[in-house]
Structures are given as C-alpha cells and as structure tokens.
Amino acid sequence: MSRFSPRVKLSNSSSTSAISSWFGNQFVAVPGDYYSIATANGTGSSGTITFSSIPATFSHLQVRLIANMGATNNFNIRFNGDTTSANYIYHQIYGDGTNTGAGASVGLPFAGYATTSYYGISIIDIFDYANTNKNKTISTIHGSDANGSGFSLFRSGLWLNTAAINQIEIVAGTNFTTASKFALYGIKG
Amino acid sequence: MPAGPTYEPLMTHTIVTPATSYNLTSIPATYTDLILIVKSQVATVNNSNFIRFNGDTASNYSSTILSGTGSSPYTFRYSNDSRIFIDFYASPANVDFGMDVVHINGYSDTTINKTTISRGASPYGTDLIVGLWRSTAAISSIQVIQPSFNFNAGTTFTLYGVTAA
Numbered sequence: 001m002s003r004f005s006p007r008v009k010l011s012n013s014s015s016t017s018a019i020s021s022w023f024g025n026q027f028v029a030v031p032g033d034y035y036s037i038a039t040a041n042g043t044g045s046s047g048t049i050t051f052s053s054i055p056a057t058f059s060h061l062q063v064r065l066i067a068n069m070g071a072t073n074n075f076n077i078r079f080n081g082d083t084t085s086a087n088y089i090y091h092q093i094y095g096d097g098t099n100t101g102a103g104a105s106v107g108l109p110f111a112g113y114a115t116t117s118y119y120g121i122s123i124i125d126i127f128d129y130a131n132t133n134k135n136k137t138i139s140t141i142h143g144s145d146a147n148g149s150g151f152s153l154f155r156s157g158l159w160l161n162t163a164a165i166n167q168i169e170i171v172a173g174t175n176f177t178t179a180s181k182f183a184l185y186g187i188k189g
Numbered sequence: 190m191p192a193g194p195t196y197e198p199l200m201t202h203t204i205v206t207p208a209t210s211y212n213l214t215s216i217p218a219t220y221t222d223l224i225l226i227v228k229s230q231v232a233t234v235n236n237s238n239f240i241r242f243n244g245d246t247a248s249n250y251s252s253t254i255l256s257g258t259g260s261s262p263y264t265f266r267y268s269n270d271s272r273i274f275i276d277f278y279a280s281p282a283n284v285d286f287g288m289d290v291v292h293i294n295g296y297s298d299t300t301i302n303k304t305t306i307s308r309g310a311s312p313y314g315t316d317l318i319v320g321l322w323r324s325t326a327a328i329s330s331i332q333v334i335q336p337s338f339n340f341n342a343g344t345t346f347t348l349y350g351v352t353a354a
Binding site: 033034035036037038039064065066068093094095096097098099100102118119120121122123141142143144145146147148150151152153154179181183185 | 195196221222251252253254255256262263264265266268269292294295298300301302304305306308317318319320321323351352353354
C-alpha cells in the first residue's frame, strides 16, 4: 500500500500541515509497525465474525470494530475455536450514566454491546498473542451511546491457554447488521 | 498477507498562543478510523475538553461518562448536547498536561451515526467516555473545544488515520 500524504488544514494557521519529521516519540504507534491483517463486515444473517489463519509474525494484535445488531445484545470474543467458558476469566468496570459497577467472572471476554438503533465501538488489544509460554491477556475499551442510554466499559480478559492465537471469533446472540465493521491489525515491536 | 503499514500521521500542531478551540479541517475520507490525541494544559484545573464535528453546534451530541478520581468511580450522562466530552475528571491540568485519546471508528461511513470512544488521563483522574453524534455525514472537520479557559501554549493536537485492508 502506498503511503497517502494528505494535507490537513488547521484553521488557526496560514498553511497546511503535512506529515513531517517532527514525529518521534509522540506517536501512539510508530508508523510502519502497525499492519492491517484482515477486515470483515456483518452480513445480516450471522452473529459470528471470524478471523482465521492469523500469522504469528507480530508482537500484539488489535481488533477495532463498530457494530450493531438487530436486537440489543452483547457480543463476546473467543480464541482458536475454544467455546469452553471455564477457559476464560474477566474483570470489568462500567458506568451507564446512572450507576457504576464492577465485577469479575469466569466466561468469554466481552467484546461489545449495541442497541437496535445505535452502534457499539470497541478497541480490543491482545498482547503477546503468539507467545507459547504465556496464557493470553486482553484489554477492551467499549462504549455505546443512544442519547439517553448506553454505557462505557473497561474489561480485561484472560484465556487460560498458552497456544498461539491463530483464530479470533466475535460472537453475538443475534445477527450483525451489514453496516457492522470489524478489522484486525498486527503490531510489530 | 498483511496489507502493509496502515497507521498514518495526518497532522500535528502545537499552539504558541492561548486559544479556546482548534479546528482540524479538510480531513480526507479515505481512512477507516481516525485517532485524535490531545495533550492539553489550561490555566485552571478540572475544565473538560470537548469535540464537535463538521461545524455542527446543534444539540446533536450525547456522552456517557465513566470517571475515577482515586476515591470513587463516577458516571454521568449528557443527552441532546451541543458537544461530546473527551475527558471529565481527567481534564487538563495547569502544571502537568492532560492526555485524551479519541477513537472515531467508521468516521467516513455515511450509513451510520458517528460513535466515539475516548480515554482521558491527567493528574486528577482517569476517564472512559463514549460519545454519539447523530449524523450520518462523513466527518470532515473536528473542533476541539476548551470552553471555560484557554488552552495554554504547548497544547498539542495530533490526528492519525487508520486504514483497514
């Protein structure tokens, strides 16, 4: 993919700002080390999104999604086809505008939530996913807002398995709409 | 096969004179997501930063806030608002800087309303905030607002584009 070099104008300046050599340690991720692996869209007829044949050549993975379903529902993440809830643990803290809550349990890590009209957005980080000496830890930030309802949530998760992750599924109880977008990225370093 | 590097810095700017807002305009629609990073400092603590899109100042925004100050967690909701919060208790400081990282997934998708997720961090707290702009328009400009006090000189705004394969 060729590098796109747009010029975005800042209203307080008399000229546009291009990508410059100023960038150094102020990057959140160093350009060139963050790779798009695969994308998937909802089909309207399935509640499962699958990323398979994930290469073991990165250090970490990130899933970025914005999703909606035909009914208000949660969706979860699972690895390598492991459907056994006892193999997963999570902790969470959330706020819904009225109440805060925290919890921990055994079960599939949360990937997001959506209402029928408004979308949920999630950023899911999976650290050291290919390291066969470690169980796998993930971190999720998620939010869904429907102008009067919704919540913000932090969740951490653990997959009790040292296998390298080669498949990720996002699983919902209802079908993802066709406007739902999922993307998997690999981070080198 | 990975598609290649996909995390592109679009612009960055550090202000040299105080200002109450900054606009990032002419944002191309060619990326999948945007990530906005605001490193800010103001004259007085605990004054939240906000964003608006495409010059829309109407009550088309809402925010659901989770915030922690070190003593308790808090949650708030603002509906039918004229802006989206990107921090709350983790608002800019007057000596040290506050940091806001705002993810805008699907910013150019004209079939969906726009949802943001922001993490705020400062010496005064930590926040996670979801925002909604009830518009299906592609986002072509972002205004970052400090309505109570000026952003101090040294405040930096950085925008990245993320492209899926």
